[in-house]
Amino acid sequence: MINALRGMKDLLENDGKLYKFIIDTCEAVVKNYGYEFCETPKLEETALFKRSVGQSSDIVGKEMYQFIDKGGNDVCLRPEGTAGVVRAFIENKFDRAGGVKRYFYHGSMFRYERPQRGRLREFHQFGVECFGESSVYEDASVILMLNEILNRLKIKTTLKINSLGDSQCMPAYKEKLVKFVENNKENLCDDCLRRLDTNPIRILDCKSQSCQNILKDAPLITQNLNQICNDDFNKLQEILKANGVEFQIDPKLVRGLDYYCKTAFEFISDDIGSQSAVAGGGRYDKLCEYLDGKPTPAVGWAMGIERIMEILKQKESQNTRQGIYICALNPNLIDEIYKIAQTLRKRYITEISYEAKSPNKHLNIADKKGFEIFLCLGDDEFSQGQIWYKNLQTKDEKRISIANLEGEI
Incomplete structure (x- = not known):
């Protein structure tokens, strides 16, 4: 592999x-x-x-x-x-x-x-x-x-x-810094010795403790x-x-x-x-x-x-969820959710499940994939022109009208 x-x-x-x-x-x-x-x-x-x-x-x-x-x-x-x-x-x-x-x-x-x-x-x-x-x-x-x-x-x-x-004040400062460091350079690391000849102000950024000990009393650019x-x-x-x-x-x-x-x-x-x-x-x-x-x-x-x-x-409260997961509990309703999904896709990320499963199985899939909105159509909801809605971030859930779906979302 x-x-x-x-x-x-x-x-x-x-x-x-x-x-x-x-x-x-x-x-x-x-x-x-x-x-x-x-x-x-x-x-x-x-x-x-x-x-x-x-x-x-x-x-x-x-x-x-x-x-x-x-x-x-x-x-x-x-x-x-x-x-x-x-x-x-x-x-x-x-x-x-x-x-x-x-x-x-x-x-x-x-x-x-x-x-x-x-x-x-x-x-x-x-x-x-x-x-x-x-x-x-x-x-x-x-x-x-x-x-x-x-x-x-x-x-x-x-x-x-x-x-x-x-370019007016930096050259004079570099001269002061180089003079200071050269008088104390016996404990400088190899990188700082190289920087002394190329760009001495980079010495200030060194993470070596021995170098930082030398630089405690170094001249500061803000004073120059x-x-x-x-x-x-x-x-x-x-x-x-x-x-x-x-x-x-x-x-x-x-x-x-x-x-x-x-x-x-x-x-x-x-x-x-x-x-x-x-x-x-x-x-x-x-x-x-x-x-x-x-x-x-x-x-x-x-x-x-x-x-x-x-x-x-590391932040559990961070909301990175996005998009809509839509599914049906009855295989006869797949055509209905497909039509709904095509309308939603004009504005939202939308994924359809083509399999009829239990609500919990669908919910687990939507949750693991990081969707924000869960929509599920069952026979009862369809007979009333509604669909079950759950916000997987806020945990709010309700039945909403299919005719006004985008407005409800």
Whole structure:
């Protein structure tokens, strides 16, 4: 028997329904903020990610599914979504057209890492990217948008924010950080020694306890911001407070990719391990320029769908039921429920049972398949122009009129 590769997982039955429920929830929110769907290829030139994600990242250094194809091209499966959307934005000359573009996307990403709970080699993300808007109000909007999604999913998180400065204040800060670390580098891990030469601020994000002990007294970027970055960071906090969003300032939050500047943020959950990020993002005003486009301000975020799924699976009250299951107790009534089902299918997901079984057997099938509405037609109900209705989520049940079925549902 051929099995799925390690770290690759099928999305079937309840997992498939849960995935779709999350995507639908995300789409409903982001569309209200003016974001439109886009899709980019899963296979791209390796150079795209080396130039955007950065050589210092673990993704480029260790985790990319990279190979030479039959045409001699150096390609890889996308490890994250932002770079591909930026490439498409530039390739279609939107960087030269001016104005603001807002996109959302979802789909598979690939990283060769050790599979564990909520972390797979093929995983899925939902993300948004906004191009052409430099205002910190847009930074706040993408955070509020993500906060609304998590609220609708009933997931409790902690929001952490930071400012990474810009091209004016970051170089001076890096010099201070490098000087500090070099005076204390005897206990740095190998990854941080490498980052010292490539992107030293990534050292702040190291999970090694020995490195964190060294960094306790390290200079902080929030103490070295220029006036513009400091004003924007203060304004961001003001907007979040005005909208009732609680947050923590984490001056060591740098995110995992090299292209961020100014605003950086993460939503953290304790439900899938100690302090795991379920979503995060920030501003990346230089990335278009790095990829040979016209300088364009940009901000966005990405959410790990598998991590969200793990949390929701633990929540017994989470309603992921959908659709209608319709059945009959008498084989002579199959034609009747078939006509009803065809009408319902114009608006709802509807499954018909072509077998006449006891109500309990039908109920068990509908319950296991995750349907929300159960409809059952017996001789008594049919003689009165009615059908038996049960909501499998709320447990409400009653007889309803077949003639006004859609109105009753």
